Structure formats: C-alpha cells, structure tokens
Amino acid sequence: MIEVDNLTIDYGSSDRKLRAVEGVSFRLGQSESLGFIGPSGCGKTTLLFALSGLLTPSEGSVRIGKEQVAGPRRNVALILQNAGLLPWKTVWQNANLSLILSGDYPAHNAQDILEELGLRNVKSRFPAELSEGMKRRVGIARALSISPSVLLMDEPLASLDTLTREKIQDLFLTLWKDRGFTLILVTHDIEEAAFLGQEIIVLTEKPARIKARVANREVGSLDYRQSEAFDRTVCRLREELER
Amino acid sequence: MKQVLIYICSVIFLLLLWEVASITINTINSGPVLPGPYEALSQVVKNGAELQRHFLASAWRLVMAMLIALVAAVPLGLVIGHERSVDTFVSPMIYIMYPIPQVALILFLFLIFGTGSATKVAIVAMVLFFQVLVSARGAAKNISEEHLVSVLSAGANRWQVYRHVIFPATLPGILTSVRVGIGVGIAFLYIAETNTAQGMGLGSFIKRYMLFGRDRAFAGIIAMAFLGLVLYVGIDILERILCRWKYVKR
Numbered sequence: 001m002i003e004v005d006n007l008t009i010d011y012g013s014s015d016r017k018l019r020a021v022e023g024v025s026f027r028l029g030q031s032e033s034l035g036f037i038g039p040s041g042c043g044k045t046t047l048l049f050a051l052s053g054l055l056t057p058s059e060g061s062v063r064i065g066k067e068q069v070a071g072p073r074r075n076v077a078l079i080l081q082n083a084g085l086l087p088w089k090t091v092w093q094n095a096n097l098s099l100i101l102s103g104d105y106p107a108h109n110a111q112d113i114l115e116e117l118g119l120r121n122v123k124s125r126f127p128a129e130l131s132e133g134m135k136r137r138v139g140i141a142r143a144l145s146i147s148p149s150v151l152l153m154d155e156p157l158a159s160l161d162t163l164t165r166e167k168i169q170d171l172f173l174t175l176w177k178d179r180g181f182t183l184i185l186v187t188h189d190i191e192e193a194a195f196l197g198q199e200i201i202v203l204t205e206k207p208a209r210i211k212a213r214v215a216n217r218e219v220g221s222l223d224y225r226q227s228e229a230f231d232r233t234v235c236r237l238r239e240e241l242e243r
Numbered sequence: 244m245k246q247v248l249i250y251i252c253s254v255i256f257l258l259l260l261w262e263v264a265s266i267t268i269n270t271i272n273s274g275p276v277l278p279g280p281y282e283a284l285s286q287v288v289k290n291g292a293e294l295q296r297h298f299l300a301s302a303w304r305l306v307m308a309m310l311i312a313l314v315a316a317v318p319l320g321l322v323i324g325h326e327r328s329v330d331t332f333v334s335p336m337i338y339i340m341y342p343i344p345q346v347a348l349i350l351f352l353f354l355i356f357g358t359g360s361a362t363k364v365a366i367v368a369m370v371l372f373f374q375v376l377v378s379a380r381g382a383a384k385n386i387s388e389e390h391l392v393s394v395l396s397a398g399a400n401r402w403q404v405y406r407h408v409i410f411p412a413t414l415p416g417i418l419t420s421v422r423v424g425i426g427v428g429i430a431f432l433y434i435a436e437t438n439t440a441q442g443m444g445l446g447s448f449i450k451r452y453m454l455f456g457r458d459r460a461f462a463g464i465i466a467m468a469f470l471g472l473v474l475y476v477g478i479d480i481l482e483r484i485l486c487r488w489k490y491v492k493r
Contacts, residue, residue, distance in 0.1 A: 072397065073398075074398060084396075089407075101398055126488040128491050129492070130493070
C-alpha cells in the first residue's frame, strides 16, 4: 500500500522558494497501477523522486507499506527517462547495478531476467552498442533484478519510435500482471497513460496539483488499445489536459 | 598496424621539415647553426649508452611526478567538483595559486630542498598537480544528473557514487589533462635539470653540449621528444583499456 498525503515540494531557499508540487494525495494498493500525466515541466519527475525517496517533502508525507519514506528503499525500483544506464558499464553490470550496490550480487535470477528480456546475447556489450529499445530493456532488467514491490517509471519510453514504444508498453503490462508489483508511471503520452494506468491523475502546470482523476479499470489486456474503453479514456484525458 | 604506419609517416614528414629548416637557416647564417636530422640522429647512435642513462633518469622523474600529481590531484579535484561546500571553500585558493608562474618558484624550491632528483620531481609534480586538479574538478562538475540519480535511486552511498559514477565518468577528461601535461611536464623537467650543476637527465645532457657540440645537444632533444612520444602512446593505450566504452560503436 502506498499512501501519499498532501505532498508538497519546494525548491530553493526560504526567501526564494519555488513550489514544484502542491497538495498531492492518493492511495494505491498492492499490484495496482497509477499513471500521472501533465504538461512538460509541471513537476511530474519531482513528484516521482519524492515517492522514490530521492527528495524529502517540504510538507505532507509518503508512506510505503505503513513506513514513512525517508530515502531510497530496497524494494522500490525507479526507471528513468533514458533508462539511466552508465555508459562505462556493460549490459550485465548495468542490469545488476542495484545488486552490486547492495552487496547482493550476483543474484541467482539475473541470468533469467536477461534471458526473459532478450538481452542474453548482448550482456557483455556497452550501452553505446545497443539500440534505444534495447537500452530501455536493460533499464527494465535493472529494475526487475531487485524483485521490486513498487516500480516507479519516469517517462520510460520517451523518444522511442511508435512500434518500439508499444512493444515495450506490452512488456511492462505483462511484467506488471505476472509479477504483481505496484506500478506508478509518469508520462506526457496520453495513450501510454491510458494503456498502463488503472487510474490516471491529471496534473496542472507548475506547481503540480491534482486537476482530475480518471478511472481506467479495464486496463490489463494486450489488445486494450483496440477497445472502445481505451478510446474513451484517451478522449477524457485529452479533454482534461486541454481544460 | 595502420596506426603504426601513420606514426612512421608522420615522423618521416617531421624529419623532412627539419631538414628543410636546417638547410634554410644554415644558408641564411652562412654557417652550421641548426644541425640537420642526419647529424643529430648519428649522434643518437654514437652516444647511445650515455643518452640511455640520461633518458632513464628523466623518464623516471617524469613518471614519478605524473603519479604523484595524479594521486594528489584526482581525489581532491573530484571532491571539489562534486561537493559544493568543499568547492566554495577550496576553489578561491586554487584560483589564487593556479595562475602563479610556477617557474618563478623553482629557485625557491632549490634553495629549500637542494638540487637533488627529489626536487626536480617535486617541480614537475607541482606543475602537473594544478593541471590535473583543475581538469578533474571541471569534469566532476559536468557529470550527468541522470547518472547520479541512477545510482542514488538504487541506494548508493557516497563512496559508491564516487566509485561507480564520478571516477569512471571523469577518467577520460583526467587522461586528457595528463596528455596535455606531458608537454608542460617535459618543459619544466628540462628547466629543472638545466638549472643545476652537472647531473643525470636529458636537460643536463643538452645543456652540457649546447655551446660546443650542438649535434650532440640535438641528440638529447630527440631523446626528449621520444620520451614525450612514449608517454603519449602509453596514455593512449591506457585510455583504450580503461575507457573501452568510449571506443565502441553500434
């Protein structure tokens, strides 16, 4: 269970304060998914960093499993915009980075994860040798390596071509259903939010406040994109964003 | 192999330029002022054993100075570049000390520490220290936020951030500063070696023969150039091994 109450984040000193997020509250159960959508630069990433423990809230609180989040947690994985791969580490080292840092390396399931994501044959390559789609898969492998109970994603498929983006969205959906982690996605892509989020929170321009909540409970099948429910959600999100 | 051939062609071209310059200058001055490459290279062969001893003495000093500079400047530069509070305190000191012409301090160092080999190493290390320090600091300041967030979100502690992100990210920049520093280091080594009484080192060798054995002195200059070349190639090889990720392509 994730409980966020009145989350507010300010940057800067007290006399020159810049508010990035204001009064955001929500609850999310285990194995549920939630999407955040809003204009570029509205504070979505800041919000996600607070959920991951990288930023301390100025006001309000973030709780995961009844514990206050006060720093990065071992059961919470974060996938960054460009996968956050380190160019000087190989695919194998990047995929196992979280385990190397926590001292749990090597994990018995690391090889299986690479196999599952189609990365076994490139494990000794560097990120510069990979396609953009493969880089994102390595980012996913890193997240999965710690068997997270919460997966946070910050525009994980930005700048990918449509087909690759849809393939990886399908992969996210399959992994989410199979592994049962709680999924929180931040994106500015309406269709991505509609495909992955059981609920989608629309944010205002900076500071990010909750503008609307759109329920999207039919999410969960790979052919959801072809359904009327999906189209309705997309239309509703577009209306809310333009409002 | 191709790289070796390019190096050889480049050296031959340089020798040709030198020959042309030698003929021109000697014709203008109606006498032997600048020895040609043949005369100088003949002296390298004739004085091989003596040059080798001086070469090794200079090479040892330069390599020691580089190592001392790297060990002292890299950690300090990375900390200053990454930790804002340290930067605020230390950077003004660097801004004051870096522009001081270190050549002006050579005599003081000789007066304080004597004219032995250690002082010569210290002079070159001092020059290289500031070059590496400033480069390491700059490189650490420019590290991608995404790479830092990537390891911090995975729970990295401060030491792990340095080990997995800051050091590898800045290594190419540090090696470039060492490459630039080789030329400056050799120049200061020459100054240090020629400012003392007779001793070992290519600077002493060149000084001894500059007035009455110019061909021999140029043999010493060739040896110094060779020392620089060996170190440049060494750094290139080191970079290809340590920063292999920089040289891969899709």
